[in-house]
Amino acid sequence: MSNKSNTQKTIPSPSAARGKGTVCIQGGYTPKVGEPRILPIFQSTTYKYDDLDQVERLFALRETGYKYTRTGNPTLAAFEAKITELEGGTGAVALASGQAANLLAIMNITSAGEHIVAASTIYGGTYTLLDRTLRRYGIETTFVEPEISAKELQAAFRPNTRLVLAETIGNPGLGILDFDKFAAAARRNDVPFIVDNTLATPILCNPFKLGANLITHSATKYIDGHATSLGGVVIDGGNYNWANGKFPDLTEPDVTYAGTRYVEKFGRTAYIAKARAQYLRDFGACLSPVNAFLFNLGLETLHLRMTRHSENALTLAEFLSRHPQVNWVVYPGLKGNPQRARIKKYFLQPQGSGILTFGIKGGARAARAFVKNLRVAALVVHIGDARTSVLHPGTSTHAQLNARQQRSAGITPDMIRVSVGIEDAADLVGDFAQALGKAR
Numbered sequence: 001m002s003n004k005s006n007t008q009k010t011i012p013s014p015s016a017a018r019g020k021g022t023v024c025i026q027g028g029y030t031p032k033v034g035e036p037r038i039l040p041i042f043q044s045t046t047y048k049y050d051d052l053d054q055v056e057r058l059f060a061l062r063e064t065g066y067k068y069t070r071t072g073n074p075t076l077a078a079f080e081a082k083i084t085e086l087e088g089g090t091g092a093v094a095l096a097s098g099q100a101a102n103l104l105a106i107m108n109i110t111s112a113g114e115h116i117v118a119a120s121t122i123y124g125g126t127y128t129l130l131d132r133t134l135r136r137y138g139i140e141t142t143f144v145e146p147e148i149s150a151k152e153l154q155a156a157f158r159p160n161t162r163l164v165l166a167e168t169i170g171n172p173g174l175g176i177l178d179f180d181k182f183a184a185a186a187r188r189n190d191v192p193f194i195v196d197n198t199l200a201t202p203i204l205c206n207p208f209k210l211g212a213n214l215i216t217h218s219a220t221k222y223i224d225g226h227a228t229s230l231g232g233v234v235i236d237g238g239n240y241n242w243a244n245g246k247f248p249d250l251t252e253p254d255v256t257y258a259g260t261r262y263v264e265k266f267g268r269t270a271y272i273a274k275a276r277a278q279y280l281r282d283f284g285a286c287l288s289p290v291n292a293f294l295f296n297l298g299l300e301t302l303h304l305r306m307t308r309h310s311e312n313a314l315t316l317a318e319f320l321s322r323h324p325q326v327n328w329v330v331y332p333g334l335k336g337n338p339q340r341a342r343i344k345k346y347f348l349q350p351q352g353s354g355i356l357t358f359g360i361k362g363g364a365r366a367a368r369a370f371v372k373n374l375r376v377a378a379l380v381v382h383i384g385d386a387r388t389s390v391l392h393p394g395t396s397t398h399a400q401l402n403a404r405q406q407r408s409a410g411i412t413p414d415m416i417r418v419s420v421g422i423e424d425a426a427d428l429v430g431d432f433a434q435a436l437g438k439a440r
C-alpha cells in the first residue's frame with residue numbers, strides 16, 4: 001500500500017482502503033464545518049443529559065454514548081478508532097498502560113479454573129502477570145518455547161484452555177513469531193489468539209491478517225514515540241466466533257446491564273463492548289484524555305518514525321557486527337540473521353523495528369564503561385523513544401535472576417540492549433564508536 005509506493009517513488013493508484021500514512025494522520029477524527037481541525041482534548045469526567053429515560057437507556061446499553069470517562073471519552077474514542085483502522089480491526093479499548101491492556105485482554109475471556117498457553121519469551125511484566133498473579137486467581141498458564149514443533153505446541157493445550165498469547169517480536173530475544181504455527185494451533189483448539197504487537201506496530205506488521213483475533217499494545221512505546229505517557233490498547237479483529245460454547249459470558253445475559261447478551265447485541269464488536277462495559281467499570285484502568293491526545297499525535301508520525309528507527313537500527317547493527325570489540329549482534333533485519341525469512345513472510349516492510357542487542361567484549365565491566373561514555377545515546381529503562389536508549393539487562397530488568405536463570409532467559413553479562421532512535425545515523429555510529437573505544 002502507501003508504504004511501498006513511498007519507498008519506490010511510484011505514483012500510487014487510488015484504492016478503496018486508505019493507506020497507512022493517511023490513516024496515521026487523518027484517521028479517527030473528522031471535523032465538521034467550523035469544528036477544530038485538531039483532535040480536541042475533552043478533559044471532562046462527565047456528560048450532560050436532559051432526561052432520565054436517555055440515561056436509563058445508556059445504563060442498559062440500549063443506546064451508545066458517554067456516561068462517565070472511566071468507560072469512554074471522545075478523545076479516547078478518536079485514538080481507539082485510529083488504531084483500529086491501522087490494525088484492520090472492528091473496535092478497540094484504550095487503557096492506562098500496556099500492562100492494563102494485556103490484563104484486560106485476558107480477564108475479559110478467562111475465569112478461575114481456566115488455562116492459557118503463552119510464549120515463554122513474552123515481556124517480563126506479562127510473564128509475571130501470568131506466572132504469579134493470575135495463578136493466585138486460579139488461571140493457569142503453560143509457557144512454551146516459541147520455536148517448539150507444532151506437535152509439542154499442541155501438547156500444551158487442555159480442554160479448559162481459553163486463549164493463546166504471543167508477541168510479534170520478543171524482547172529482548174528479538175525472535176519473530178511463527179504466526180502460521182501459533183495461529184494454526186489456536187484454530188485447531190478453537191481458542192482466540194492474542195498478539196502483543198508493541199514492538200512491530202501496525203506499520204511493520206498486521207497480526208489480524210496472520211491469524212490473530214485480538215491485538216494488544218503498550219502505547220507507551222512506539223505509538224507515543226516521545227517517552228511522554230503510559231498507555232495501552234486492546235483491538236478486536238472481529239474474526240472469532242465467541243458463540244462456540246467456551247465463552248458463556250459473551251453469549252449469556254449480563255444482569256449488571258439489564259440482561260444484555262453481548263454477541264447477540266454487538267456482533268463483531270461484542271468483545272470490546274463487554275471489556276468496556278464490565279472491566280473498565282470494575283477495574284477502572286482507563287486512559288487519561290491528555291495521554292490519548294499525545295498518542296494520537298504520536299500515531300501521526302508512526303509511519304515515518306518506524307521506517308527511520310528500522311533504518312538506523314540496521315545501520316548501527318551493521319557497524320557493530322564489524323567491530324572488533326563486539327562479540328555478537330542480534331537484529332532481525334541484519335544479513336545472516338535467521339529471522340529475516342520471517343520478516344519477509346510476515347512483515348509489511350523489510351526491516352525489523354528499532355531494537356537490537358549486542359554483546360560487548362569484556363562483559364559487565366566493559367558494559368559499564370561503554371554506557372558511562374555514551375554522549376548521544378542515554379541509559380534509560382524504556383524502548384520506542386525518538387531518542388536512542390541503551391540498557392544492560394543483566395544489572396537492571398533481569399538483575400533479580402541468578403546466573404543460571406539469566407542464561408535460560410537469554411541474558412548474558414555482555415548483553416546491551418539498544419532502542420535505536422531517529423537521530424542521524426552517523427551521529428549514533430560515531431557515539432557508539434567512541435564509547436566502545438573507551439571501554440577497552
Ligand SMILES: *Cc1c(COP(=O)(O)O)cnc(C)c1O
Nearest residue numbers: 097098099123196198218220231
Ligand atoms: C512495555 C511493554 C508492555 C507493558 O507496557 P506498559 O505500558 O509499560 O505497562 C507490554 N508488552 C510489551 C511487549 C512491552 O514492551
